[in-house]
Amino acid sequence: MNSSQLLGITTFSYLFASILYAIxxxxxxxxxxxVATFFTITAFLIQTAGLFLRWKESYEIGYxxxxxxxMYESVVFFAWVITLLYLLVEWKFKTRIIGxxxxxxxxxxxxxxxxxTGINKxxxxxxxxxxxxxxxxxxxxxxxxxxAFALAAGLGVMYLIKNTxxxxxxTNDETIIGTLPALQVIDDIIHKSMVFGFLWLSVGxxxxxxxxxxAWGTYWSWDPKETWSLITWxxxxxxxxxxxxxxxxxxxxxxxxxxxxxxxxxxxxxxNFLLSGLHSYGSS
Amino acid sequence: MLLLLRWLKLFSIPISKHRTPRxxxxxxxxxxxxxxxxxxxxQIVRISETLILPTTTQxxxxxxxxxxxxxxxxxxxxxxxxxTLCLLSLTSIIGTVIPQKESSSWYIENYGEFTASIxxxxxxxxxxxxxxxxxxxxxxxxxxxxxxxDRFPGVWKQIKADNLAIDLKRLPKMSLQKTWSSNLxxxxxxxxxxxxxxxxxxxxxxxxxxxxxxxxxxKGALSRAGVYVVHTSILVIxxxxxxxxxxxxxxxxxxxxxxxxxIVYETGxxxxxxxxxxxxxxxxxxxxxxxxxxxxxxxxxxxxxxGIKTDEKSIVVNDPLKYNGLTFYQSSYQGYxxxxxxxxxxxxxxxxxxxxxxxxxxxxxxxxxxLGIINAQSIGQTTxxxxxxxxxxxxxxxxxxxxxxxxxxxxRNGRKYTIAGKQLYATGLQIAKDPGVxxxxxxxxxxxxxxxxxxxxxxxxxxLLLRETDKETTILLCGSTNKNxxxxxxxxxxLCTELEAKSKNHGKNSV
Ligand code: HEM
Numbered sequence: 064m065n066s067s068q069l070l071g072i073t074t075f076s077y078l079f080a081s082i083l084y085a086i087x088x089x090x091x092x093x094x095x096x097x098v099a100t101f102f103t104i105t106a107f108l109i110q111t112a113g114l115f116l117r118w119k120e121s122y123e124i125g126y127x128x129x130x131x132x133x134m135y136e137s138v139v140f141f142a143w144v145i146t147l148l149y150l151l152v153e154w155k156f157k158t159r160i161i162g163x164x165x166x167x168x169x170x171x172x173x174x175x176x177x178x179x180t181g182i183n184k185x186x187x188x189x190x191x192x193x194x195x196x197x198x199x200x201x202x203x204x205x206x207x208x209x210x211a212f213a214l215a216a217g218l219g220v221m222y223l224i225k226n227t228x229x230x231x232x233x234t235n236d237e238t239i240i241g242t243l244p245a246l247q248v249i250d251d252i253i254h255k256s257m258v259f260g261f262l263w264l265s266v267g268x269x270x271x272x273x274x275x276x277x278a279w280g281t282y283w284s285w286d287p288k289e290t291w292s293l294i295t296w297x298x299x300x301x302x303x304x305x306x307x308x309x310x311x312x313x314x315x316x317x318x319x320x321x322x323x324x325x326x327x328x329x330x331x332x333x334x335n336f337l338l339s340g341l342h343s344y345g346s347s
Numbered sequence: 348m349l350l351l352l353r354w355l356k357l358f359s360i361p362i363s364k365h366r367t368p369r370x371x372x373x374x375x376x377x378x379x380x381x382x383x384x385x386x387x388x389x390q391i392v393r394i395s396e397t398l399i400l401p402t403t404t405q406x407x408x409x410x411x412x413x414x415x416x417x418x419x420x421x422x423x424x425x426x427x428x429x430x431t432l433c434l435l436s437l438t439s440i441i442g443t444v445i446p447q448k449e450s451s452s453w454y455i456e457n458y459g460e461f462t463a464s465i466x467x468x469x470x471x472x473x474x475x476x477x478x479x480x481x482x483x484x485x486x487x488x489x490x491x492x493x494x495x496x497d498r499f500p501g502v503w504k505q506i507k508a509d510n511l512a513i514d515l516k517r518l519p520k521m522s523l524q525k526t527w528s529s530n531l532x533x534x535x536x537x538x539x540x541x542x543x544x545x546x547x548x549x550x551x552x553x554x555x556x557x558x559x560x561x562x563x564x565x566k567g568a569l570s571r572a573g574v575y576v577v578h579t580s581i582l583v584i585x586x587x588x589x590x591x592x593x594x595x596x597x598x599x600x601x602x603x604x605x606x607x608x609x610i611v612y613e614t615g616x617x618x619x620x621x622x623x624x625x626x627x628x629x630x631x632x633x634x635x636x637x638x639x640x641x642x643x644x645x646x647x648x649x650x651x652x653x654g655i656k657t658d659e660k661s662i663v664v665n666d667p668l669k670y671n672g673l674t675f676y677q678s679s680y681q682g683y684x685x686x687x688x689x690x691x692x693x694x695x696x697x698x699x700x701x702x703x704x705x706x707x708x709x710x711x712x713x714x715x716x717x718l719g720i721i722n723a724q725s726i727g728q729t730t731x732x733x734x735x736x737x738x739x740x741x742x743x744x745x746x747x748x749x750x751x752x753x754x755x756x757x758x759r760n761g762r763k764y765t766i767a768g769k770q771l772y773a774t775g776l777q778i779a780k781d782p783g784v785x786x787x788x789x790x791x792x793x794x795x796x797x798x799x800x801x802x803x804x805x806x807x808x809x810x811l812l813l814r815e816t817d818k819e820t821t822i823l824l825c826g827s828t829n830k831n832x833x834x835x836x837x838x839x840x841x842l843c844t845e846l847e848a849k850s851k852n853h854g855k856n857s858v
Contacts, residue, residue, distance in 0.1 A: 126636070188636045191644055191664035191677075262798045269791040278665045280597065280676045280779030282787060283588075285475045287443035297436040301429055308425040334443070 066120055066130075067184065069113030070139060074177050076106030077142065077170035084162040091242060096159040100150075103166060107146045114143065117186065126188040131202040134335070135184045138176035140202070141331075142169040144210035152214070152252065160243055161252075164217035197274035205267030205292075209327050211260030212299070215253050216324035219317040222249045226314055250313055253320050254306065261299045268292050291330040298323045411497055422489050423497035431487045438483070442474045488585055491578045499575055506568045510808060511554040511561055518810055523836060524825035525843045529850035533560055533815040536822065539849050540811060547842060549809055562811040570804035571829065576797030583790030590783030596620060597780075599678070602628045603773040604687055605700060607651075611778050624671065625651045631680060631772040632752065633729075644677050646774040672780055679775030682728040686720050687771045688735075693756070693763035702771055708736075715740065716764070730770040737766065805830035809839070811846075822850060 083099035086092050117130040130136045149165045176182060221243060228240040243249070271289070276282040283289060302319040305311040311319075411423075421427060445466070446453075454463040454472060470477030518524070529536060541551045541562060549564035598611040598620055607627035610619045629647040636642045648668050650658040660668040668675040686703045692714055699713045708719040722734035730751050738744035741760040749755055754767035805828045812823040824843055828835040 188638070188640055188642065190641055194643075194663075195665040197665075258802050262795075262802060265798055266795055269795065272791070273788070274665075276784065277667070278676070279678065280667070280674055280777045280781075282784065285442060285447065290439050290443045294436045294439050297432050297439075301432045301436075304425060304429060304432075309429075 066113045066117035069109055069116060070173070071177065073106050073110040073113055074170070074173040076102060076109060077166060077173055080106055081167040081170045084159070084166050088160055088163040088242070099159060099162060100153065103146060103150065103162065107143070107150065110139070110143050110146070114139065121186045124186060126186060128189050129199055131199060132189055132193055133183060133187065135176050135182050137202060137206065138172045141206050141209060142172035144206050145169045145172065145213050148210050148214050156244070158244055161218065161221065164221045165214050168213045168217060192278050195274055195277060197270055197277060201267060201270040201274050204263050204270055208260045208264035208267050209331060211256045211263065212324050212327045215256035215260065215320040218249055218253045218256065219320035222246065222253065222317040223314065225249065246313065250316065253316060257299055257302060257320060261303060264296055264299065268296060288330065288334045291326070291334050295323065295326040295330050298326050411501060419493055419497070422493040425494070428487070428490050428494065431483060431490060435483050435487070438474070438480060441471060445471055447475070448473055484585065488582055491582055495575055495578055502571050502575070506571050510563045510565065510810070511552060513810065515556060515559065515561070515812065518812055518823060518825050521825040521827050523827065523839050524823065526821065526823045527847050527850070528819045528821045530819050531850060533813050533820050536813055536820055536850055537562070540846050543845055543849055551811070558814055560813045562813070563809070565806065565808045567804045567806050570800050571806050573797050573800030573804065576793055577801055580790045580793035580797055583793060584787050587783040587786030587790055590786055591781040595779065595781040595783060598778040600776045600778060601681060601773045602626070602776060603683070604628055604631055604771055605702065622673070624657070626675070627651065628774050631774040633680070644680060646677055648675060672782065674779050676777040676779065677774065678777040681773045681775065683771040683773070685771040686733060687769050688718060689767040690714055690716065690718070691765040693765060721746070733768055735766060735768060805835065807835050
C-alpha cells in the first residue's frame with residue numbers, strides 16, 4: 064500500500080460520504096446518519112495515514128519534507144482540514160445535516176487534486192526557496208483559514224436554502240428543510256467559522272510575509288497572490304465589521320460567507336492559473 | 348491546538364429543533380425574587396441562550412467623544428471604514444491584472460498609446476505606491492486613529508469601572524441571576540462563598556451597601572481592549588513600513604567569486620550605495636538533486652573592515668547574512684566561461700587561486716607552474732568537466748580531465764600538486780536595509796494577540812449580594828458577560844450550584 068493508493072481511496076470515500084449525507088438530507092433517512100459519520104471518519108483516517116505515508120516516502124526517496132509543498136499536496140491538506148473541522152462541528156452540535164453542505168467540499172478538493180489535468184502528483188524535491196519552516200507554518204495556517212471559510216460558505220448555502228423555504232411558510236419538522244438546524248444556529252456557526260478563519264488567515268498572511276522576508280528580503284511585494292490574500296482578508300474584515308457594528312446577520316452574512324469563499328478560491332487557484340507571480344510553484 | 352479548543356468552546360450552543368418557549372425572565376424590581384428551583388434555573392439558562400443571538404443587539408451604547416464636529420464625526424464612522432476597505436479591495440485587483448513596474452514602452456506596446464497614457468496619469472504601472480492608493484491607506488489610518496480616540500475612553504471607563512458602586516436595582520434585572528436563602532449568618536456566608544469563588548479564580552472585592560453586602564469579581568476586563576490592540580497593530584505595521592521606506596533601501600549586486608566590493612547599487616534607480624565595509628565572495632556552488640532540480644545555491648561570503656575579517660557566512664536561500672543592519676540574500680547567479688583553479692603544493696602547502704579564461708595559459712607566480720584549460724564539457728550554462736593542462740619545470744606537461752567542483756592530486760618528479768577546478772560563477776545578491784521590519788513584526792504580533800483577545804476572550808462579571816433578614820440570609824448571584832454568553836452561562840450555573848450547596852451546608856464546612 065502506498066500513499067497515492069490511500070489518497071485515491073480517500074477520494075472515493077469522500078464521494079460516498081457526500082452521497083450518504085445527500086441521501087440523509089433529501090430522503091430524511093436519519094438512520095443512515097451514523098453510517099455517513101462512520102464513513103467520513105474512516106475516510107479521514109485513511110487520508111491521515113496517506114498523508115503520513117507520503118511524508119515517510121519523501122524521506123525514503125531522499126527529499127524529506129512534509130507533504131505541503133505543491134498544488135496537489137495542498138489540496139489534499141485542504142480536504143483534510145475541512146473534514147477535521149466538519150467532524151468537530153458535527154461532534155459539538157450533534158447534527159449531521161451540516162455534512163451535506165460541507166463534506167462535498169472535501170470530495171471536490173480531492174477530486175480536483177486527483178483528476179484535474181496539469182496537477183503533478185509526484186513527490187518532488189524542494190527547490191531552495193521552499194526550504195523553510197516558515198513555508199510550512201504559512202501553508203498550514205492559510206489552509207486552516209481556507210477550510211474554515213469553506214465551512215462557512217457551505218453553511219451559508221444551507222442558511223439560504225432554509226431561509227427561502229422558511230419564508231414560504233411551509234416548514235415544519237416533517238419537511239426536508241425542517242431537519243436543518245434553526246436559522247439562528249446556522250447564522251451563529253457561520254459567524255464563528257468566519258471569526259476562526261479570519262484569525263488563521265491573518266496568521267497565514269503574516270507567516271507568508273516572514274517567509275518572503277527571509278527568502279527575498281521583502282516582506283510584502285504586492286505580488287498577485289499576496290494581494291489577493293489581502294483582498295480576501297479585507298472581505299472578511301468587512302463582513303465582521305458589518306456584523307459587529309452595523310448589525311448585519313442572516314441572509315446578508317450568508318451571502319458574504321459564500322462571496323468570501325469565492326475570493327478564497329481565486330486566491331488559491333485563480334491566481335496561479337490566471338495571473339503570474341512568485342507563487343508559481345503552485346502551478347505545477 | 349489551543350486555538351482549536353478555544354474555537355470549540357465558542358460552539359457551545361446546543362441545537363434543538365424546538366425553540367424553548369419564551370418565558371418571562373425571573374426579574375422584578377422588588378428584589379429578592381422568589382426562590383428558583385434548580386430546574387427553573389436550567390430554563391433560564393436555556394432562554395438566555397436562545398436570546399443571545401445575534402451578538403450585535405447586545406452591544407451597549409458606549410460614551411462617544413465626537414458627536415458634534417462634522418470632520419471628526421466623518422472620520423470616526425464605521426461606514427467610512429467599510430467604504431475604504433471596499434475601495435481598497437476593489438482597486439487592489441487592478442495591480443494583480445495589469446503587470447506592475449514595467450517600462451513605459453511596454454505598456455504602450457501591450458495596451459496602446461492612449462490607454463498607456465491614461466495608465467501613466469493614474470499611476471497604474473506602480474499603483475500600490477500611487478498617490479491615490481496611499482491616500483486610501485491614509486484615510487484608513489486616520490479613520491482608525493479617530494475612531495479609537497472616539498471610542499476608547501468609553502471602553503477604558505468600562506474596564507476601570509467601580510463595579511461595586513452598581514445600582515443594586517440593576518442586579519435582579521441581569522439575564523443571568525439566581526436567588527436563594529440560607530440560614531447561615533452573613534459573615535459566615537461571606538467567608539465561605541468568597542473562598543469558593545477565589546478557588547475558582549474569581550477573587551472578590553466587597554462593599555457594604557446599607558444592610559446589604561455586595562461582593563464582586565471579574566475576569567478578562569482588559570479583553571475589552573482587544574479590538575483596539577488589533578486596530579493599533581494596523582497602524583504599527585504601517586509605521587514600520589514607512590520607517591523602512593524612509594530609512595531603508597533595496598539593492599542588488601553580482602559578485603564574481605574571489606571578487607570583493609564596498610559598493611552596491613540601489614534597485615530601480617541604480618544609485619551606488621557605500622557599504623562601509625568590504626564584502627567578498629569566496630565561492631559559489633549549486634547543488635542538484637538526482638533528478639536535476641536545484642537543491643541549494645550557496646555563497647561563501649566574507650566581510651572585512653580595514654583588511655580585517657569581521658564576519659563570514661555561507662549563505663543559502665532562506666538563510667541570509669546579516670551585518671551592520673544590512674541583510675544579504677542569495678537571489679541569483681551567473682555562470683562565466685572562465686574557470687577558477689586552486690593549486691596546492693603538497694610539500695610547501697602554498698595555495699594559489701587563479702581565474703582562468705578558456706584556452707588561455709597562465710603562470711602561477713608562487714609555484715612557478717603553467718596552467719591552462721584546453722577543453723571543457725558543458726550542459727547549457729553549466730560546465731561539468733574540464734581538461735587541464737599543467738606544467739612545471741620538470742619535464743613535459745600533464746593533461747587530465749577534472750570534474751567541476753572536484754580536485755585531483757598529480758605527482759611530477761616527486762612533487763605533488765593538488766588541483767581543484769570549477770566553473771567561475773558570480774553570485775547574485777539582494778541587499779536590504781529595513782530598520783522598520785521589527786516594527787512591522789511587532790505590529791503583526793500585536794494583531795494576532797489582539798484578534799485572539801477580541802475573538803476568544805470576554806469580560807465576565809459576577810456580583811453576589813447578601814442580605815440578612817430576621818432568620819435567614821438572602822443571596823442574589825448575578826453575572827454578565829460581553830461575549831460568549833453560552834460559555835459563561837455554564838460557568839455561572841456550575842458556580843451557582845456550588846455556592847448554593849455551600850450556603851445550605853448548615854455551617855459544617857464553613858470557614
Ligand atoms: C483592516 C482593518 C481592520 C481590521 C483587521 C479590524 C479588526 C476588527 C476586529 C477583529 C473587530 C472585532 C471586535 C470584536 O470582536 O468585537 C473589530 C471591531 C471594530 N472595528 Fe475594526 N478593524 C479594521 C478596521 C477598522 C476601521 C478602519 C475602523 C474605523 C472606524 C474600525 C472600527 C471598528 C469598530 C467600531 C469595531 C467594534 C468595536 C466594538 O465592538 O467595541 N475597524 N475590528
